[in-house]
Amino acid sequence: MVNDIIKDNIKLGSRLHTIASFVPLGSKLADIGTDHAYLLVYLIQTGTIKSAIGVDIHKGPYESALETVKMYGVAQRVDVRQGNGLIPLRSGEIDTLVIAGMGGTTILEILQSNPQVLAEASKAILQPQGAEARVRKELTVQGWRIKDECLIEEDNRVYSVIIFTRSEGLDYEEIENRIRNIGDHFRKYILQQKLKIDTDLMNEKLDHFIKKYVWILGPINLENKDAHLQSIIRENMINLDNIVQGMAKTSREETKEKAKLVEQERKLLEVMQRWLFQ
Protein backbone atom coordinates (compact mmCIF):
# COMPACT_ATOMS: atom_id res chain seq x y z
CA MET A 1 0.00 0.00 0.00
CA VAL A 2 1.36 3.46 -0.91
CA ASN A 3 0.75 6.07 1.79
CA ASP A 4 0.02 9.67 0.75
CA ILE A 5 2.86 12.12 1.34
CA ILE A 6 2.07 14.76 3.97
CA LYS A 7 2.42 18.20 2.36
CA ASP A 8 1.89 20.34 5.49
CA ASN A 9 4.88 21.61 7.44
CA ILE A 10 5.65 19.43 10.39
CA LYS A 11 4.72 21.02 13.75
CA LEU A 12 7.46 21.29 16.33
CA GLY A 13 7.05 21.74 20.08
CA SER A 14 8.52 24.86 21.67
CA ARG A 15 11.84 23.17 22.58
CA LEU A 16 12.64 21.92 19.05
CA HIS A 17 11.21 25.12 17.55
CA THR A 18 13.67 27.19 19.59
CA ILE A 19 16.55 24.92 18.55
CA ALA A 20 15.48 25.30 14.90
CA SER A 21 15.54 29.09 15.23
CA PHE A 22 19.29 28.98 15.96
CA VAL A 23 20.19 26.95 12.86
CA PRO A 24 21.89 29.26 10.31
CA LEU A 25 20.37 29.61 6.86
CA GLY A 26 22.11 27.40 4.32
CA SER A 27 23.90 25.21 6.83
CA LYS A 28 25.01 21.65 6.28
CA LEU A 29 23.49 20.16 9.38
CA ALA A 30 23.80 16.93 11.33
CA ASP A 31 21.31 16.15 14.08
CA ILE A 32 22.87 13.56 16.37
CA GLY A 33 20.34 11.51 18.32
CA THR A 34 17.73 12.61 15.81
CA ASP A 35 15.12 10.05 16.97
CA HIS A 36 11.97 10.94 14.96
CA ALA A 37 13.91 13.41 12.69
CA TYR A 38 11.19 16.07 13.17
CA LEU A 39 13.76 18.86 13.44
CA LEU A 40 15.45 17.94 10.14
CA VAL A 41 12.16 17.59 8.27
CA TYR A 42 11.05 21.02 9.52
CA LEU A 43 14.36 22.67 8.56
CA ILE A 44 14.23 21.17 5.05
CA GLN A 45 10.55 22.10 4.61
CA THR A 46 11.23 25.71 5.64
CA GLY A 47 14.23 25.95 3.30
CA THR A 48 16.55 26.71 6.22
CA ILE A 49 19.20 24.10 5.49
CA LYS A 50 21.03 22.86 2.40
CA SER A 51 21.59 19.30 3.52
CA ALA A 52 20.63 17.20 6.49
CA ILE A 53 22.06 14.11 8.10
CA GLY A 54 20.24 12.48 10.98
CA VAL A 55 22.14 9.98 13.14
CA ASP A 56 20.74 7.70 15.81
CA ILE A 57 22.42 4.87 17.62
CA HIS A 58 19.31 2.78 18.25
CA LYS A 59 17.34 0.77 15.71
CA GLY A 60 13.89 1.99 16.87
CA PRO A 61 14.60 5.74 16.55
CA TYR A 62 16.60 5.16 13.35
CA GLU A 63 13.60 3.40 11.77
CA SER A 64 11.24 6.07 13.09
CA ALA A 65 13.43 8.75 11.43
CA LEU A 66 13.31 6.82 8.12
CA GLU A 67 9.53 6.61 8.43
CA THR A 68 9.13 10.36 9.09
CA VAL A 69 11.30 11.47 6.15
CA LYS A 70 9.34 9.10 3.88
CA MET A 71 5.99 10.32 5.21
CA TYR A 72 6.89 13.97 4.53
CA GLY A 73 8.40 13.24 1.12
CA VAL A 74 11.91 14.43 2.00
CA ALA A 75 13.76 11.09 1.99
CA GLN A 76 15.97 12.32 -0.90
CA ARG A 77 17.10 15.32 1.13
CA VAL A 78 17.51 13.92 4.63
CA ASP A 79 20.15 11.24 4.96
CA VAL A 80 19.34 9.02 7.95
CA ARG A 81 22.16 6.90 9.37
CA GLN A 82 22.38 4.44 12.24
CA GLY A 83 25.48 4.74 14.40
CA ASN A 84 27.24 6.18 17.41
CA GLY A 85 27.68 9.95 17.71
CA LEU A 86 29.73 11.61 14.98
CA ILE A 87 31.24 8.33 13.77
CA PRO A 88 28.84 7.88 10.80
CA LEU A 89 29.83 11.35 9.48
CA ARG A 90 32.60 11.90 6.95
CA SER A 91 34.91 14.87 6.48
CA GLY A 92 33.33 17.72 4.46
CA GLU A 93 29.74 16.68 5.10
CA ILE A 94 28.67 19.15 7.80
CA ASP A 95 29.32 22.61 9.28
CA THR A 96 26.66 22.71 12.01
CA LEU A 97 25.71 20.24 14.72
CA VAL A 98 22.58 19.84 16.79
CA ILE A 99 22.69 17.49 19.76
CA ALA A 100 19.51 17.75 21.83
CA GLY A 101 17.53 15.89 24.46
CA MET A 102 20.43 13.99 26.02
CA GLY A 103 22.46 14.19 29.21
CA GLY A 104 25.36 16.63 29.11
CA THR A 105 27.90 13.86 29.67
CA THR A 106 26.56 11.89 26.69
CA ILE A 107 26.74 15.05 24.56
CA LEU A 108 30.41 15.53 25.53
CA GLU A 109 31.17 11.89 24.68
CA ILE A 110 29.44 12.29 21.30
CA LEU A 111 31.51 15.39 20.52
CA GLN A 112 34.70 13.41 21.16
CA SER A 113 33.70 10.55 18.89
CA ASN A 114 35.09 11.99 15.63
CA PRO A 115 37.68 14.79 16.10
CA GLN A 116 38.09 15.46 12.37
CA VAL A 117 34.38 16.08 11.77
CA LEU A 118 34.13 18.12 14.99
CA ALA A 119 37.01 20.34 13.85
CA GLU A 120 35.02 21.19 10.70
CA ALA A 121 31.92 22.27 12.66
CA SER A 122 31.68 26.03 13.17
CA LYS A 123 28.50 25.92 15.25
CA ALA A 124 27.11 23.50 17.82
CA ILE A 125 23.56 23.93 19.08
CA LEU A 126 23.34 21.87 22.23
CA GLN A 127 20.41 21.14 24.52
CA PRO A 128 21.82 19.15 27.42
CA GLN A 129 19.53 17.69 30.07
CA GLY A 130 21.79 17.79 33.12
CA ALA A 131 25.53 18.54 33.48
CA GLU A 132 25.00 21.94 31.79
CA ALA A 133 27.90 23.43 33.78
CA ARG A 134 30.27 20.70 32.54
CA VAL A 135 29.18 21.24 28.93
CA ARG A 136 29.76 25.02 29.14
CA LYS A 137 33.08 24.65 30.90
CA GLU A 138 34.61 21.81 28.87
CA LEU A 139 33.69 23.32 25.51
CA THR A 140 34.95 26.81 26.36
CA VAL A 141 38.18 25.28 27.75
CA GLN A 142 38.52 23.53 24.36
CA GLY A 143 38.27 26.93 22.59
CA TRP A 144 34.55 27.12 21.76
CA ARG A 145 32.66 30.33 22.62
CA ILE A 146 29.14 30.73 23.99
CA LYS A 147 27.37 32.85 21.38
CA ASP A 148 23.90 32.64 22.86
CA GLU A 149 21.78 30.70 25.28
CA CYS A 150 18.19 30.55 26.44
CA LEU A 151 15.81 28.60 28.63
CA ILE A 152 12.67 27.15 27.19
CA GLU A 153 9.66 25.64 28.89
CA GLU A 154 7.85 22.63 27.50
CA ASP A 155 5.49 20.31 29.37
CA ASN A 156 6.28 21.96 32.72
CA ARG A 157 10.00 21.41 32.34
CA VAL A 158 12.67 24.02 31.65
CA TYR A 159 15.37 23.16 29.10
CA SER A 160 18.71 24.90 28.40
CA VAL A 161 19.69 25.62 24.83
CA ILE A 162 23.32 26.70 24.38
CA ILE A 163 24.84 27.92 21.13
CA PHE A 164 28.58 27.44 20.71
CA THR A 165 30.61 28.94 17.87
CA ARG A 166 34.30 29.11 17.05
CA SER A 167 34.68 32.86 16.62
CA GLU A 168 31.83 34.80 18.25
CA GLY A 169 30.62 35.05 21.82
CA LEU A 170 32.13 34.56 25.25
CA ASP A 171 35.34 32.58 25.56
CA TYR A 172 36.54 30.95 28.80
CA GLU A 173 38.52 34.06 29.92
CA GLU A 174 35.56 36.36 29.33
CA ILE A 175 33.29 34.09 31.36
CA GLU A 176 35.83 34.09 34.21
CA ASN A 177 35.85 37.92 34.06
CA ARG A 178 32.08 37.95 34.22
CA ILE A 179 32.19 35.64 37.22
CA ARG A 180 34.39 38.19 39.06
CA ASN A 181 32.08 41.01 38.02
CA ILE A 182 28.90 39.22 39.08
CA GLY A 183 30.65 38.33 42.39
CA ASP A 184 31.41 42.02 43.06
CA HIS A 185 27.82 43.09 42.37
CA PHE A 186 26.35 40.26 44.41
CA ARG A 187 28.61 41.06 47.38
CA LYS A 188 27.56 44.74 47.18
CA TYR A 189 23.90 43.73 47.15
CA ILE A 190 24.35 41.60 50.27
CA LEU A 191 26.07 44.50 52.07
CA GLN A 192 23.45 47.04 50.97
CA GLN A 193 20.62 44.80 52.12
CA LYS A 194 22.39 44.36 55.47
CA LEU A 195 21.77 40.64 55.23
CA LYS A 196 23.13 38.54 58.06
CA ILE A 197 25.70 36.44 56.24
CA ASP A 198 28.71 34.93 58.08
CA THR A 199 32.01 36.72 57.39
CA ASP A 200 33.70 33.58 56.03
CA LEU A 201 30.78 33.09 53.69
CA MET A 202 31.22 36.63 52.36
CA ASN A 203 34.83 35.94 51.46
CA GLU A 204 36.22 32.96 49.53
CA LYS A 205 33.07 30.84 49.83
CA LEU A 206 31.07 33.49 48.00
CA ASP A 207 33.57 33.44 45.12
CA HIS A 208 33.30 29.66 44.95
CA PHE A 209 29.48 29.89 45.01
CA ILE A 210 29.32 32.47 42.20
CA LYS A 211 31.74 30.48 40.04
CA LYS A 212 29.71 27.30 40.50
CA TYR A 213 26.35 28.90 39.70
CA VAL A 214 27.44 31.02 36.72
CA TRP A 215 28.55 27.80 35.01
CA ILE A 216 25.30 26.04 36.05
CA LEU A 217 22.88 28.85 35.15
CA GLY A 218 24.74 30.25 32.14
CA PRO A 219 26.46 33.65 31.78
CA ILE A 220 24.08 34.86 29.06
CA ASN A 221 20.95 33.59 30.83
CA LEU A 222 22.13 35.57 33.88
CA GLU A 223 22.81 38.68 31.82
CA ASN A 224 19.34 38.41 30.26
CA LYS A 225 17.78 37.67 33.65
CA ASP A 226 15.88 34.91 31.87
CA ALA A 227 12.66 34.45 33.85
CA HIS A 228 13.02 30.65 33.77
CA LEU A 229 16.18 30.94 35.85
CA GLN A 230 13.79 31.14 38.80
CA SER A 231 12.64 27.53 38.22
CA ILE A 232 16.21 26.32 37.84
CA ILE A 233 17.31 28.09 41.02
CA ARG A 234 14.26 26.64 42.83
CA GLU A 235 15.15 23.14 41.55
CA ASN A 236 18.69 23.55 42.90
CA MET A 237 17.32 24.72 46.26
CA ILE A 238 15.09 21.65 46.49
CA ASN A 239 18.08 19.39 45.74
CA LEU A 240 20.07 21.08 48.49
CA ASP A 241 17.12 20.75 50.93
CA ASN A 242 16.99 17.02 50.16
CA ILE A 243 20.73 16.68 50.75
CA VAL A 244 20.44 18.47 54.12
CA GLN A 245 17.48 16.28 55.09
CA GLY A 246 19.47 13.14 54.24
CA MET A 247 22.42 14.39 56.28
CA ALA A 248 20.22 15.23 59.28
CA LYS A 249 19.75 11.49 59.92
CA THR A 250 23.38 11.07 60.94
CA SER A 251 25.08 12.02 64.22
CA ARG A 252 28.61 12.14 62.73
CA GLU A 253 30.32 15.49 63.34
CA GLU A 254 31.90 15.49 59.87
CA THR A 255 28.50 15.13 58.19
CA LYS A 256 27.00 17.85 60.39
CA GLU A 257 29.77 20.21 59.24
CA LYS A 258 29.06 19.31 55.60
CA ALA A 259 25.33 19.92 56.16
CA LYS A 260 26.16 23.41 57.42
CA LEU A 261 27.99 24.16 54.16
CA VAL A 262 25.05 22.91 52.10
CA GLU A 263 22.70 25.08 54.16
CA GLN A 264 24.93 28.10 53.49
CA GLU A 265 24.83 27.39 49.76
CA ARG A 266 21.04 27.11 49.96
CA LYS A 267 20.86 30.47 51.73
CA LEU A 268 23.03 32.16 49.11
CA LEU A 269 20.84 30.75 46.33
CA GLU A 270 17.79 32.25 47.99
CA VAL A 271 19.55 35.63 48.18
CA MET A 272 20.63 35.30 44.55
CA GLN A 273 17.03 34.62 43.53
CA ARG A 274 15.95 37.84 45.29
CA TRP A 275 18.87 39.82 43.84
CA LEU A 276 17.97 38.78 40.31
CA PHE A 277 14.20 38.96 40.42
CA GLN A 278 12.86 41.13 43.19
Ligand SMILES: C[S@@+](CC[C@H](N)C(=O)[O-])C[C@H]1O[C@@H](n2cnc3c(N)ncnc32)[C@H](O)[C@@H]1O
Ligand atom coordinates in the same frame (compact mmCIF):
# COMPACT_ATOMS: atom_id res chain seq x y z
C1 LIG B 1 15.50 11.72 24.02
S1 LIG B 1 15.95 11.45 22.40
C2 LIG B 1 16.08 13.11 21.77
C3 LIG B 1 15.58 13.20 20.38
C4 LIG B 1 15.73 14.57 19.73
N1 LIG B 1 17.12 14.92 19.56
C5 LIG B 1 15.01 15.61 20.52
O1 LIG B 1 15.67 16.46 21.13
O2 LIG B 1 13.78 15.60 20.54
C6 LIG B 1 17.63 10.95 22.46
C7 LIG B 1 18.05 10.15 21.23
O3 LIG B 1 19.46 10.09 21.19
C8 LIG B 1 19.85 8.82 20.75
N2 LIG B 1 21.25 8.61 21.18
C9 LIG B 1 21.71 8.43 22.44
N3 LIG B 1 23.05 8.28 22.44
C10 LIG B 1 23.45 8.39 21.14
C11 LIG B 1 24.71 8.31 20.50
N4 LIG B 1 25.84 8.09 21.17
N5 LIG B 1 24.75 8.46 19.15
C12 LIG B 1 23.62 8.68 18.44
N6 LIG B 1 22.39 8.73 19.00
C13 LIG B 1 22.30 8.60 20.33
C14 LIG B 1 18.82 7.89 21.38
O4 LIG B 1 18.72 6.67 20.68
C15 LIG B 1 17.55 8.74 21.26
O5 LIG B 1 16.85 8.46 20.07
